[in-house]
Amino acid sequence: MLTTDANDCVVAATITVKAVLRIAVRYSLAMILSGFAIQLKAAVVLQYHHVSDHTPASTSTSIARFERHLQLIETQGFEVVSLPTLLENFKIAGENQKSRDQFEQKKQLAITFDDGYESVYRNAYPRLKSRNWPFTIFVNTQPLDERWAGFFRWSELREMLANGVTVGNHSSAHDHLLQRLQGENSEMWRARVAADVTLAQQRIEAETDQAQRLLAYPFGEFDRPLRELVESLGFVAFGQHSGALTDVHSWQALPRFPFGGHYGDDADFVTKLNARPLPLAQVNLYDQSGKKTDAVVSEQALPTVELILADKVAALQCFGPSEVKVTQTQDRVLVSLAAPVPEGRSRINCTARHFSGGFMWFSQPLFRLPANGRWLD
Ligand SMILES: [Zn+2]
Known part of the structure; x- marks a missing residue:
């Protein structure tokens, strides 16, 4: 049950990255010459499960690939900071333009x-420790608590x-x-889930003396x-939808770039490291009857994602679990799907080019309850 967190995004994201890289080569020089510039905060959170050559492929990054990632982080000029530090700096960066510029640099x-x-x-810890990261x-x-095989103590x-x-x-x-x-x-659901999350928090605090209120949703x-x-329990929370940190997501729905399986070759990794958020003022999700909905969609769902752009973007492209139709009227972009959202987890990803040659990114997760009423591992 713990091995498939990243499965859902393999197909969509592979398509996205390939398309993104093609466009990157084509447009980067032109964008630099035209001086196209959007000021954005940019920070990414990377997500891994196993770092091993012997664990399930879909959630594993090989040791060689992980080492390569650490090299690329260095050669691309990134500073690795703790998640609380990154979140604090991200928050400060939202205060004014100067803070934003400093943060981006x-x-x-x-x-x-x-x-x-x-x-x-x-495998991961010794390599990160040797770099002091x-x-x-x-x-x-x-x-x-139950000392399961395959988990650390x-x-x-x-x-x-x-x-x-x-x-x-x-x-x-x-x-x-x-x-x-x-x-x-x-009410019963709230009480049960709150008890489970609170129990985990109590065990963490008892065993480690740490009391961060950071949560990653199981399966995203x-x-x-x-x-x-x-x-209400005081947590900042992360999903597994991709993208750079952005104010348009709530602090209980922050994105991370998941690696494992097909993800994480050099080109994919560098693209994601340098990703910026799409400049969005607002995001709305509507069901097929035009009613506002959220990340959970119902039967035969054909949702439409509405993006209200905060700035002009170039070469906007969207990808989803089926063919997507993108309609843009000035700053309003509507993204709809050709086929109902599949059962389980999927997402709609939109990218646009950034003057630096990199990409601006937004991901809308979609969760559809299977017909048998049980969520899929
Ligand atoms: Zn998990």
């Missing part, structure tokens, strides 16, 4: 791992903490938090009630 990023796999302790691990606490986590690691909450049981049990009303799944619940 810093080129900071944060590295995160989900689940608490042994390979993070054995901080990172964050979002742990689900039940496997650590609390003592090993404490050893990593002594070397600059931040611990985040990934729930206790790694359930699908969107799942409503039979006969469960909203969330909707408005879940966002509101974790906000």
